[in-house]
Structure formats: structure tokens, C-alpha cells
Amino acid sequence: MTPALITLDWGTSSLRAYLMAADGTVLDRRASGQGIMALGGATFPGVLAAVAGGWAHAHGPLPVLLSGMVGSRQGWVEARYAPCPAGLADLAAALVDVPDAPPGFGRVAVVPGVLKDEEAAPDVIRGEEVEVLGALSRLRLSDGLFVLPGTHSKWVRVREGAIATFSTYMTGEVFAALKGHTILGRMMGDGGFSPDGFRRGVEAAAGLTGGAGALLGRLFSIRALGLTGRLAEADSADFLSGLLIGAELMDATRGHEPFTLVANPALTERYEVAATRLGLPQARAPDGCGPAGQFAVAQAAGFI
Amino acid sequence: MTPALITLDWGTSSLRAYLMAADGTVLDRRASGQGIMALGGATFPGVLAAVAGGWAHAHGPLPVLLSGMVGSRQGWVEARYAPCPAGLADLAAALVDVPDAPPGFGRVAVVPGVLKDEEAAPDVIRGEEVEVLGALSRLRLSDGLFVLPGTHSKWVRVREGAIATFSTYMTGEVFAALKGHTILGRMMGDGGFSPDGFRRGVEAAAGLTGGAGALLGRLFSIRALGLTGRLAEADSADFLSGLLIGAELMDATRGHEPFTLVANPALTERYEVAATRLGLPQARAPDGCGPAGQFAVAQAAGFI
Numbered sequence: 001m002t003p004a005l006i007t008l009d010w011g012t013s014s015l016r017a018y019l020m021a022a023d024g025t026v027l028d029r030r031a032s033g034q035g036i037m038a039l040g041g042a043t044f045p046g047v048l049a050a051v052a053g054g055w056a057h058a059h060g061p062l063p064v065l066l067s068g069m070v071g072s073r074q075g076w077v078e079a080r081y082a083p084c085p086a087g088l089a090d091l092a093a094a095l096v097d098v099p100d101a102p103p104g105f106g107r108v109a110v111v112p113g114v115l116k117d118e119e120a121a122p123d124v125i126r127g128e129e130v131e132v133l134g135a136l137s138r139l140r141l142s143d144g145l146f147v148l149p150g151t152h153s154k155w156v157r158v159r160e161g162a163i164a165t166f167s168t169y170m171t172g173e174v175f176a177a178l179k180g181h182t183i184l185g186r187m188m189g190d191g192g193f194s195p196d197g198f199r200r201g202v203e204a205a206a207g208l209t210g211g212a213g214a215l216l217g218r219l220f221s222i223r224a225l226g227l228t229g230r231l232a233e234a235d236s237a238d239f240l241s242g243l244l245i246g247a248e249l250m251d252a253t254r255g256h257e258p259f260t261l262v263a264n265p266a267l268t269e270r271y272e273v274a275a276t277r278l279g280l281p282q283a284r285a286p287d288g289c290g291p292a293g294q295f296a297v298a299q300a301a302g303f304i
Numbered sequence: 305m306t307p308a309l310i311t312l313d314w315g316t317s318s319l320r321a322y323l324m325a326a327d328g329t330v331l332d333r334r335a336s337g338q339g340i341m342a343l344g345g346a347t348f349p350g351v352l353a354a355v356a357g358g359w360a361h362a363h364g365p366l367p368v369l370l371s372g373m374v375g376s377r378q379g380w381v382e383a384r385y386a387p388c389p390a391g392l393a394d395l396a397a398a399l400v401d402v403p404d405a406p407p408g409f410g411r412v413a414v415v416p417g418v419l420k421d422e423e424a425a426p427d428v429i430r431g432e433e434v435e436v437l438g439a440l441s442r443l444r445l446s447d448g449l450f451v452l453p454g455t456h457s458k459w460v461r462v463r464e465g466a467i468a469t470f471s472t473y474m475t476g477e478v479f480a481a482l483k484g485h486t487i488l489g490r491m492m493g494d495g496g497f498s499p500d501g502f503r504r505g506v507e508a509a510a511g512l513t514g515g516a517g518a519l520l521g522r523l524f525s526i527r528a529l530g531l532t533g534r535l536a537e538a539d540s541a542d543f544l545s546g547l548l549i550g551a552e553l554m555d556a557t558r559g560h561e562p563f564t565l566v567a568n569p570a571l572t573e574r575y576e577v578a579a580t581r582l583g584l585p586q587a588r589a590p591d592g593c594g595p596a597g598q599f600a601v602a603q604a605a606g607f608i
Binding site: 115116117119120121122123124152155167168169170171173174176177178180181182183184204205207208210211212213214215216217218219220221224225227228230244246247248249250251252254255 | 419420421423424425426427428456459471472473474475477478480481482484485486487488508509511512514515516517518519520521522523524525528529531532534548550551552553554555556558559
């Protein structure tokens with residue numbers, strides 16, 4: 001098949017590049033550690049040329065679509081936020097061209113993030129919106145609740161093919177801060193995954209009543225469980241992980257809604273185990289939602 | 305008045321010592337930075353002799369009551385936990401004498417902590433139980449909900465003069481970990497207290513619906529408020545403080561119960577401001593609850 005498009009998912013610490021045919025088939029791929037905060041003295045055009053210049057040289061001046069943190073204020077060019085609801089046409093209409101595309105490429109443009117513009121509790125997303133739109137494409141869905149687990153888990157609600165609203169849960173980063181920088185971490189080993197500790201943490205989350213503050217009131221029980229000989233040191237880190245992920249799942253699904261897991265194989269299993277324990281129906285999106293979403297945006301923007 | 309008792313509130317990083325008359329009047333007091341984790345090469349008997357030896361020399365072999373972390377596993381002698389419900393008589397019956405009291409003193413004994421022995425969510429307290437019993441004594445109360453704000457806030461429910469149950473909220477330590485070790489801290493200055501930021505955080509807590517996980521889902525809005533120009537950097541640390549303290553207050557009081565603040569003047573004002581904003585009735589205990597509680601335990605134990 002003839003190459004027709006280059007896409008880059010360009011994040012903070014790494015990037016992935018794809019060469020695609022006009023029907024979205026991925027023909028070739030590259031990866032690099034040159035994320036936008038890890039350029040190592042190189043320039044944005046320089047990194048694009050180094051990663052994808054061979055493709056351009058071989059196949060002519062292909063258009064390039066960039067998504068992820070490359071569109072943030074610290075990125076190549078700032079592509080601000082499209083407001084919710086945001087579908088393919090909205091993202092395509094808000095693409096921002098880089099001012100200094102390297103020679104040999106066609107149009108080089110960046111996908112905007114998405115803004116939930118609520119006065120009291122706004123939220124932003126950048127990169128994950130493309131993956132969710134890719135999941136819609138791959139699953140042939142136009143509605144649903146999707147989660148991208150991570151340092152910041154993104155829960156995205158889709159209606160009629162557009163991102164209707166979303167919420168960021170800082171679960172992974174809160175876990176790391178609590179484990180690394182509070183008294184809870186003192187009793188936590190660095191051993192392997194403890195399924196039993198994780199399961200008990202999820203069950204603790206399921207048993208939480210009361211409001212948001214209940215989490216602040218439950219954390220210390222991890223230490224007290226240890227002091228009273230009811231929780232082994234080797235289990236306590238994953239107890240905390242289960243407690244936080246369980247609380248996230250219960251809140252984000254309101255305790256009953258089905259959802260689809262997108263990307264992040266390392267964390268997907270934890271979310272599946274926790275959701276099953278909590279009786280929450282869930283499905284896993286196929287691999288490749290990222291490039292599928294980039295292709296869909298590029299197509300909506302007339303790149304192909 | 306004739307001195308009849310020496311008490312020490314001996315914590316992790318400091319200690320306070322009191323010389324008391326037989327009616328509980330505080331006749332003299334000392335403070336030292338030699339907390340149990342800051343002995344600086346000295347021994348426990350040596351520190352007691354250095355701090356209170358002058359009193360013993362002047363007034364004869366007075367009995368000594370110690371409370372706080374000095375009774376933990378890392379302290380002078382381990383005085384384990386009295387189970388809930390725990391009143392004065394229970395603590396008095398569970399005192400543990402030190403094996404090596406320095407010469408010139410009478411009986412030297414340590415107050416135990418208190419254990420909430422719930423299988424799934426146990427909790428422990430050590431030192432604060434004495435302050436709460438002191439607050440009961442000073443306020444002539446035998447029932448109520450008391451909070452000792454701190455790195456770990458302790459919410460203590462008293463019934464018929466005894467500690468019926470309690471809950472630890474890791475609010476202060478969670479605040480420090482989130483400010484110091486997550487992306488939220490990047491936009492936080494180290495300026496003075498921002499009443500406006502704090503008030504907005506408390507209001508955000510009041511608006512939280514959903515379960516415990518709602519807190520994980522609300523934290524990132526602090527960053528998004530900053531990104532969208534709705535929250536100044538100078539306000540954001542106290543916004544987080546207000547969010548966490550507000551969530552703690554709403555959960556611990558179930559949104560309506562009156563409570564009494566004990567000790568910690570620095571934090572008391574924040575809790576008062578937040579409680580007022582949330583419509584929660586509250587009172588402030590008088591100073592001196594610590595020594596008043598130690599006196600009450602000593603009296604119950606027949607020291608005087």
C-alpha cells in the first residue's frame with residue numbers, strides 16, 4: 001500500500017511515530033525517547049526529521065499530524081483547547097500548523113487538547129482525546145464511558161461520537177506521593193505485586209461510606225492494620241493502590257456504569273481486577289487506538 | 305501550693321514538662337527539643353533528670369506521669385493500647401512503669417495509647433487521648449465530638465466520659481505530600497496565607513458529590529483552574545488546604561454535627577474558618593487541656 005500520512009504521538013518523555021496508508025493501515029513505526037521535555041538539545045523540526053525523514057525521503061512530502069503534549073505551551077507550537085463537546089470535526093477544525101516544518105514534509109499540524117470549561121471545576125486533556133476517538137473508530141461505537149488509566153487517569157464520556165465531558169483522577173500520582181512521602185510508605189516494601197493486598201484495598205474502597213473526606217480518614221488504617229498485625233508490609237503498598245483505584249472506579253462509574261479501558265497494558269490489569277471485584281462491567285479496547293484516532297482526525301481534516 | 309506531681313507530654317520532636325499542685329494547678333513548666341526521636345545521644349532517664357531533676361531536688365520524690373509517643377515502641381517503655389471505650393479509669397489501670405526511673409523521683413509511669421479495634425479499619429491514637437480527657441475536665445463535659453487538628457487530625461467521639469471511638473484523617477500530611485511531590489505543587493508559591501484561596505477550596509469541598517474517590521477527581525481541577533486563569537498561583541496552595549480540610553470536616557461531622565477544637569492554635573483558625581463556611585457549629589476548648597488530662601489520669605491512678 002502507498003504511504004499517505006505520518007503521525008506522531010509526542011508526549012513529555014517519549015514519542016511514537018507511524019507511517020500510514022490512505023486507509024489507516026500502519027505500514028511502519030518508530031519510537032524515540034525524545035519527548036518534549038527530553039529533546040537533549042535537539043529542536044522540534046530536527047527530531048521530526050531524524051525520526052521520520054527517512055519516510056519522507058522515500059515516499060515524498062507526506063502530511064504529518066502531531067498529537068499529545070507537543071501541542072502544549074512547552075511543546076513545538078501551542079494548540080490550545082477545543083471545548084466540549086469535541087468530536088473529530090471539532091479537533092480537525094482547530095489544528096494548528098507548526099511555523100517551521102522541516103523541508104521534505106507536507107503540512108505539519110498539531111491536534112488541540114480538549115477543555116471542560118466548567119467555571120468551578122474545569123479540566124483539561126491532551127493526547128488522550130485522540131486515543132478515545134481511536135477507540136470509537138476501532139470499536140465502531142459512538143457512545144460510552146472510557147478510561148485511560150495512568151499517573152492521571154482520564155475518564156471520558158462520549159455521546160454521539162463526541163467527547164461530551166471528562167474527569168481527571170490523579171490516582172497514580174497521589175499513590176506515588178503517599179508511598180514516597182508519608183508515614184504510610186515507611187512500612188511498604190518494594191517487592192512484587194501483591195494480589196491479596198490489592199484485593200483487600202479494593203474491598204476497603206467498596207466499604208467506604210460518607211463523602212470525599214472518607215478517603216483522608218481511611219488512609220491511616222493502612223498503618224493501623226500493620227501495627228495490629230493484620231496487614232503484612234509486603235501487602236501494604238498494593239493495599240493502598242487498591243484503595244485508591246477502587247475509590248476512583250466507584251466514583252467515576254457512580255458505582256454501576258459499564259466502561260471501556262483504553263491503552264496502558266501495565267495498569268489495565270489492575271483496573272480489570274478491581275472492576276471485577278466491585279461488580280463493574282468493563283471491556284478492553286483493542287491495541288492501536290492511538291494511531292487509529294490520529295488517522296481519524298487526519299481524515300476529518302482532509303489530510304488524506 | 306505544694307508541688308505534688310510532675311507530668312511530661314513527650315512527643316516525637318519535643319517535650320513539655322509540668323510541675324503541679326495536688327489540685328492540678330500548674331506551678332511551673334519547662335519545654336525541650338529532646339523528643340523521643342531527638343534525644344541527641346542522651347538516655348530517657350537522663351533527659352527526665354535534666355528537665356525535671358531540679359523540681360525533684362527541691363520538692364522531694366514526686367511521682368511522674370508521661371504521655372505521648374514516649375509510650376510507643378520507639379519510646380522509653382512500650383505502653384500498648386487500651387481498647388475503646390477508654391475512660392480515665394481504663395487509662396489509669398493500663399499505666400506502664402518505666403524499669404529505670406532515675407533516682408530522686410517517685411513512681412514514673414507511661415500512659416497507654418488507645419486502640420479502635422475494628423477488624424477491617426482499626427485506628428490508633430497516642431497522646432491525643434489525654435488531651436481530649438483534659439478538655440472534658442476543663443469544659444465539664446462527658447459527651448461530644450472533639451478534633452485535634454494536625455499532620456494527622458484525630459476526631460474523637462466521647463460518650464459518658466470515655467473515648468468511644470475515633471478516626472485519624474491524614475489531612476496535613478496528605479497536603480504536604482501533594483504540594484511537595486505532585487504536579488499541583490509546581491504552581492504553588494510559598495507566600496503567606498491566602499484567605500480567598502482557602503475559602504474557595506472549602507467551597508469546592510462543600511460542592512463535592514459522589515464517594516470517597518471524588519477527592520481524587522477534584523484535585524486536578526486546581527491545576528486546570530490555574531491553566532484557565534481562574535486561580536492565581538498565590539491562592540492555589542491554600543485552595544488545596546481548604547479543599548482537604550473542608551472534605552475532612554464534612555466527612556467527620558457527617559455534614560452537621562457540632563464539635564470542639566482542641567489544641568494546635570496554628571491550625572485551629574483554619575478549622576474554625578472552614579467550619580463556619582460549611583455551617584458547622586463548633587467551639588474551641590480552652591488552653592491547657594494537655595496538663596489537665598494528665599492530672600486527671602494521675603488522679604485516677606492514685607498518684608495524688
